[in-house]
Amino acid sequence: MTDTSNPPSPQGNPIGRFVRATEIDQGLLGRIGALLLIWLGFHLYGAIFLDQGLFLTPRNLWNLSVQTAYIGIMATGMVLIIIMREIDLSIGSIMGFVGVVMGLMQVDWLVPILGLGHPLIWIITVVAGLLMGALIGAFQGVLIAYLAIPSFIVTLGGLLVWRGAAFVSSGSTIAPLDDTFVLFGGAGPFAAMGTTGSWIIAVLACAAVIWITLVGRNARSKHGFAPRPVWAESFVAGFACLVILGAAAVVNAYNWAPGNLKIYFEKLGEPVPEGAEFGHGFAYPLLIMVVIVVAMTVLMNRTRFGRYVFAIGGNPEAAALSGINTQAMKVKVFALMGALAGLAAIVGSARQNSATNAMGVFDELYVIAAAVIGGTSLAGGVGTIYGAIIGALVLSSLQTGMVLIGFGDGSYQRMVTGVALVLAVYLDIVYRKRIK
Amino acid sequence: MVDRTGTPLVELRDISIAFGGIKAVDHVTVDLYPGEVVGLLGHNGAGKSTLIKCLSGAYQKDSGQILINGQEVEIKDPRDARSQNIETIYQTLALADNVDAASNLFLGRELVNKWGFLDDSRMEAETRKIMGRLNPNFKKFNVPVSALSGGQRQSVAIARAVYFNAKILIMDEPTAALGPHETQMVAELIQELKAQGLGIFLIEHDIHNVMKLCDRASVMKNGQLVGTVDVKEVTDDDILGMIILGKKPAHLAA
Numbered sequence: 001m002t003d004t005s006n007p008p009s010p011q012g013n014p015i016g017r018f019v020r021a022t023e024i025d026q027g028l029l030g031r032i033g034a035l036l037l038i039w040l041g042f043h044l045y046g047a048i049f050l051d052q053g054l055f056l057t058p059r060n061l062w063n064l065s066v067q068t069a070y071i072g073i074m075a076t077g078m079v080l081i082i083i084m085r086e087i088d089l090s091i092g093s094i095m096g097f098v099g100v101v102m103g104l105m106q107v108d109w110l111v112p113i114l115g116l117g118h119p120l121i122w123i124i125t126v127v128a129g130l131l132m133g134a135l136i137g138a139f140q141g142v143l144i145a146y147l148a149i150p151s152f153i154v155t156l157g158g159l160l161v162w163r164g165a166a167f168v169s170s171g172s173t174i175a176p177l178d179d180t181f182v183l184f185g186g187a188g189p190f191a192a193m194g195t196t197g198s199w200i201i202a203v204l205a206c207a208a209v210i211w212i213t214l215v216g217r218n219a220r221s222k223h224g225f226a227p228r229p230v231w232a233e234s235f236v237a238g239f240a241c242l243v244i245l246g247a248a249a250v251v252n253a254y255n256w257a258p259g260n261l262k263i264y265f266e267k268l269g270e271p272v273p274e275g276a277e278f279g280h281g282f283a284y285p286l287l288i289m290v291v292i293v294v295a296m297t298v299l300m301n302r303t304r305f306g307r308y309v310f311a312i313g314g315n316p317e318a319a320a321l322s323g324i325n326t327q328a329m330k331v332k333v334f335a336l337m338g339a340l341a342g343l344a345a346i347v348g349s350a351r352q353n354s355a356t357n358a359m360g361v362f363d364e365l366y367v368i369a370a371a372v373i374g375g376t377s378l379a380g381g382v383g384t385i386y387g388a389i390i391g392a393l394v395l396s397s398l399q400t401g402m403v404l405i406g407f408g409d410g411s412y413q414r415m416v417t418g419v420a421l422v423l424a425v426y427l428d429i430v431y432r433k434r435i436k
Numbered sequence: 437m438v439d440r441t442g443t444p445l446v447e448l449r450d451i452s453i454a455f456g457g458i459k460a461v462d463h464v465t466v467d468l469y470p471g472e473v474v475g476l477l478g479h480n481g482a483g484k485s486t487l488i489k490c491l492s493g494a495y496q497k498d499s500g501q502i503l504i505n506g507q508e509v510e511i512k513d514p515r516d517a518r519s520q521n522i523e524t525i526y527q528t529l530a531l532a533d534n535v536d537a538a539s540n541l542f543l544g545r546e547l548v549n550k551w552g553f554l555d556d557s558r559m560e561a562e563t564r565k566i567m568g569r570l571n572p573n574f575k576k577f578n579v580p581v582s583a584l585s586g587g588q589r590q591s592v593a594i595a596r597a598v599y600f601n602a603k604i605l606i607m608d609e610p611t612a613a614l615g616p617h618e619t620q621m622v623a624e625l626i627q628e629l630k631a632q633g634l635g636i637f638l639i640e641h642d643i644h645n646v647m648k649l650c651d652r653a654s655v656m657k658n659g660q661l662v663g664t665v666d667v668k669e670v671t672d673d674d675i676l677g678m679i680i681l682g683k684k685p686a687h688l689a690a
Contacts, residue, residue: 314532322544
């Protein structure tokens with residue numbers, strides 16, 4: 001079999017040829033462009049009107065990475081839900097409920113048994129949080145799949161039920177949380193990798209990118225398909241490595257505050273050395289999100305599970321006729337979404353170093369918005385994990401940007417976010433019409 | 437000539453299925469021998485598709501028996517049917533529009549590598565092989581099937597049924613959406629599969645196709661079997677009479 005796939009046609013302008021040869025998702029390029037515009041816009045606004053551009057600074061970008069993490073984590077699951085033509089409105093409330101229970105667990109229940117600061121406390125709490133989220137999600141999934149109640153209704157009910165449950169469980173804020181548990185949140189320099197660790201991670205990630213590229217080429221040539229041009233693949237891989245190393249450089253350039261240096265060296269029993277400077281490095285929640293993104297991308301593109309999610313979204317009847325157990329698939333996807341909400345509750349409450357029954361209010365809507373801005377179609381069948389992360393980045397960039405330029409009031413943020421959501425979907429519609 | 441002395445490949449015995457009190461299929465018995473094409477005819481709503489969906493696993497019969505090679509089998513879902521080497525080409529084609537031809541061809545039976553991950557390259561290579569045989573003009577391997585023409589989509593659905601070494605093939609109006617050239621290709625394919633010893637149930641409205649492609653024709657009306665006739669012994673008008681009047685022609689009614 002020496003049949004070759006259609007070689008990229010040599011016609012067309014250089015940009016079109018470039019995009020075809022690299023097989024980059026054009027929608028992705030547009031979204032990244034929009035994101036960079038937002039970043040530049042906020043920075044320039046600050047530079048021109050407030051005498052200092054605060055957006056494109058290591059400090060802000062580091063905070064942005066932490067803020068994006070928990071929305072991004074949940075958005076990866078929402079992509080699957082929406083691809084399957086379902087919706088989950090309950091995740092913000094699941095976050096709140098699971099957060100409160102985890103708070104009670106580590107502060108009121110486990111400390112008396114295990115003693116303050118026992119390492120099992122955070123392990124048990126984290127496992128319990130993930131399990132609770134998964135069980136709640138699976139329960140809602142069973143109602144949706146086997147009792148045929150629309151997911152909009154089931155999860156709207158869930159939104160009310162789990163929020164109510166959070167209030168019933170605790171009327172007040174639970175704080176402070178376990179010291180190790182708090183590291184999941186990325187609040188402060190101790191919840192980050194440090195400079196050396198970050199460089200190591202970045203280099204390993206680059207090696208992984210190159211390895212994946214080579215494996216992909218091998219698989220194509222084994223079956224006699226025309227490989228993509230070497231320059232195109234080198235460019236994509238090289239660019240990805242550059243972004244990874246650049247990100248490491250940025251987070252490493254954000255130095256610890258002097259107060260934290262003092263705490264650190266006090267613990268060591270040493271005076272703060274002259275001119276000591278520690279970079280933050282990658283925040284733990286960011287790393288958690290990256291692991292989730294990689295795992296979910298593999299799940300969606302390289303496994304039967306992911307293929308079935310797409311197929312069910314494209315044509316539920318055809319999927320069932322192909323022998324796919326569509327009901328079990330729904331339960332699994334909702335359970336996965338619930339587990340991700342549990343993980344977001346871990347990251348969210350750790351970041352605040354407290355569990356409150358109001359955590360996650362409105363977050364289901366931001367998560368859905370992130371997935372949709374990222375190109376997930378509410379009609380089902382279409383969506384990407386990386387798109388949802390870009391969507392989450394767009395949303396948190398708008399929020400932090402508004403704060404930085406002095407519109408920190410929540411009402412303005414919401415108005416801008418709402419407009420951005422509608423605008424993003426409109427631009428997507430225009431774009432899709434044009435490529436048809 | 438089809439040899440009908442041995443055990444039938446498929447026997448649907450006394451099948452009934454009702455939806456909310458309406459008998460969609462009412463005590464129908466049909467059979468199918470290896471290397472034979474049996475046409476299923478009747479008006480819309482006569483129960484042909486419903487009957488055949490009991491065999492493909494899309495519906496479950498309320499009563500009756502399904503025998504494959506003389507053995508009674510339970511077909512509870514499409515997976516059971518597939519494990520009996522029963523493949524179906526649905527009238528709606530049953531394709532997931534948002535994924536490509538290879539993903540549709542292997543849907544529910546994906547090829548995986550030794551780590552359990554999808555082996556997309558191998559699936560695409562296999563798809564190219566079978567499409568090269570069925571529809572050599574087919575070139576759109578890397579686009580969602582929603583971007584394909586009706587004929588191309590049909591050939592993906594046919595490829596899916598043929599690829600997995602079916603012994604029993606169910607075709608629900610396979611030429612309804614096709615032009616004359618493609619219809620001819622499907623006709624040739626049916627002859628080829630027949631020669632390989634497959635049994636084919638063919639649901640078809642076009643009486644000329646029935647006369648050309650089928651060995652026997654079973655006619656249904658209002659959920660009941662009007663009768664099964666040998667196509668060689670009847671005329672178009674006889675069959676049309678059965679469809680419209682719901683009676684066997686006088687010279688065969690003996």
